Amino acid sequence: MKDILPDMEAWRAAGNRVALATVIKVEGSAPRPVGASMAVSDAGEFTGSVSGGCVETAVFEEAQEVLRTGRPKLLHYGITDDMAWDVGLACGGAIDVFVEPVAE
Amino acid sequence: MSDPAEIYARLTTELERKTPLAVATVVSGDPLGAKLLVLPDEILGSLGSPALDAAAIADARAQLEAERSITRTYSGPEGEVDVFLQVFPTPPTLLIFGAVHVAQPLSVFAKHLGFEVIVSDARTKLATEERFPDVDRIIQAWPDEALADLPVAPNWYIAILTHDPKFDEPALIGALETPARYIGAVGSRKTNIDRRRRLTEAGVSPEDLARVRGPIGLDIGASTPAEMAVSILGEIIAERHGRTGAALTGKAGPIRGDAEPVAAR
CATH class of the missing domain: 3.40.50.720 (NAD(P)-binding Rossmann-like Domain)
Known part of the structure; x- marks a missing residue:
């Protein structure tokens, strides 16, 4: 989160709302470790990563919804969910990503 | 009790100061998204009950010492909750x-x-x-x-x-x-x-x-x-990370971090 704070602060200073997505659990091998995070603004910007590219687009869409509803959301991505999700992790692991609106 | 904006503001300030700290967040169960900021000499926020706060604070401090973020399950007043304990140790x-x-x-x-x-x-x-x-x-x-x-x-x-x-x-x-x-x-x-x-x-x-x-x-x-x-x-x-620096090709075991996966720093 430290690495994306400057971007988050800049967006907030410009009057945008920001959602933060953080990897909170990893099973098997995953591209980014627990604690890796990305942030999304309601202006459509994004910074950081939770999976090195595999699920960022899906997390971006979920984050927009979190910004609309104001409700945090727990997401799960992994090989076992290939039927349910059109995105997954190529490396065969699974990750849980928590998406929350950053308090105004 | 501190509001979320106050907790976030303090978190960013303390991260800029490189204070070693931990953040506990309810990621599953109620109250979803509730936060506790664990600073060296101060606690801000609450996860919804004093007993859960006390357990999360103790675990967060132990995880900070181990430099490892983790999600733990606790029994709260409203049933089971998953709490993400994210640690930000002093940078090297x-x-x-x-x-x-x-x-x-x-x-x-x-x-x-x-x-x-x-x-x-x-x-x-x-x-x-x-x-x-x-x-x-x-x-x-x-x-x-x-x-x-x-x-x-x-x-x-x-x-x-x-x-x-x-x-x-x-x-x-x-x-x-x-x-x-x-x-x-x-x-x-x-x-x-x-x-x-x-x-x-x-x-x-x-x-x-x-x-x-x-x-x-x-x-x-x-x-x-x-x-x-x-x-x-x-x-x-x-x-x-206690590694040799040799090429990964032909090696077994975890690729990242110590023997166990470590938190992003």
Whole structure:
């Protein structure tokens, strides 16, 4: 989160709302470790990563919804969910990503 | 009880100050998204019940000590809750003796890796803000003076790049008196043999000499300053995770971090 704070602060200073997505659990091998995070603004910007590219687009869409509803959301991505999700992790692991609106 | 905006504001302030801290967040169950900020001498926020707060604070402190973020399940008043305990330990420090050419890419790359970077050199023409705009601190002093002033801890890494015995020997002798995790010194194989002989004559024990990495860096054939910086930082990262720095091809076991996965830093 430290690495994306400057971007988050800049967006907030410009009057945008920001959602933060953080990897909170990893099973098997995953591209980014627990604690890796990305942030999304309601202006459509994004910074950081939770999976090195595999699920960022899906997390971006979920984050927009979190910004609309104001409700945090727990997401799960992994090989076992290939039927349910059109995105997954190529490396065969699974990750849980928590998406929350950053308090105004 | 603090509101979410107050917790977030304090979190960003303390992260900028590099305060070691932990954040506990309810990621499943109620109250979803509730936060607890665990600072060295202060707690802000609540996860919804005093008992859950107490358990999460104790676990967060233990995880901070272990430098590992984790999600734990607790029994709360509203049933089971999953709490993400995210830790932000004190960042490691890279102390560079010798404001030489290699020190420039080394300090830039180390900042990208999350290190606090201090550059020290008695030569005031070299140790300047113009040459090192990104570092946290520049110390224009002799190595022993600089070391007397610095709180070197076990998460400090020292790279001695001066290439000049009148600087690097006091730097080495001083560094060996600290609990630094890593002490590396630049120099050819011949320089290293001569240096080890002189340090032995100066009374440095074989155990202390064994702490010194020299020639500094991993065996990647580095020749330009930037390549040398990569070689040195490769060795430092490997040391940080208890690894050898050898190629992953043909190796078994986890790729990332220590034996167990570690938190992003």
